[in-house]
Amino acid sequence: MKIVTWNINSIRLRLSLLKKLIEEHQPDVICLQEIKVEDLLFPLDSISELGYKYLYYSGQKSYHGVAILSKIQATDNFIVEFYNEDKRHIAVKIKDIEIHNFYIPAGGDIPDIKENPKFKHKLEYIDLAQNWFTTNRSKQDKIIVLGDLNIAPHEHDVWSSKQLKNVVSHTGIEREKLINFQNSLEFIDSARHFMPMDQKLYTWWSYRNLDWLKSDRGRRLDHIWVSANLKGRMKSIYSLKDARSWTQPSDHVPYILELHE
């Protein structure tokens, strides 16, 4: 089973790129963030035509919004509003696994909770998410947590840990909070399970750097965590760097986890 997470940055604008992803990788489950469309305008027909019969989405006008496209019917699906009414989470149960798709707040530019309410919001969102899992789920459950978590937690998840230490997405407090969340139910970071900690791996390159390919100043903001009881089922991972060079790309690339059935 192949599961993808991708911040698509407008699902309507990038339907052709979604089609390309599907043709090239045939994922069973596609988890999207920043679909930027209200539910009434969700492109149901176009996506059904791509072979995904089971569509679960939670959108709002202009901002945020998440979706899960599946070839397999979910036996359950639900939404948790962790902070306010922003559409940033949706969960499904597919086969024996509960998949949680997150779009964690980006947090604005200034890494100071007093000066920047968005940064405060981001940190509180992570606390609430962690608390939901420790209250409502246990280590015995089969769970996948994935999405645009908007934090690059480790040194080699960014092009320069030193130069980004005060940049939102890689500050000490964010890194600590994300790792605490991961450890609270002993989730395994699929990327670092396969890729040694001293090797660079990114899923995002800023639009603002037109020379992104040459300078390669990326960050690993998109993640797939699995519960420890799924450790043996992980087969492979890919961060599709090529997708950053597609026509009119998202600034994030799809990140794929392949599981043994």
Add this chain to the structure above:
DNA sequence: ATGGTTGGCCTCCAA
């Protein structure tokens, strides 16, 4: 140290 781009939508906000 600074500014750089994109998407949605309606004049600028969020990323």
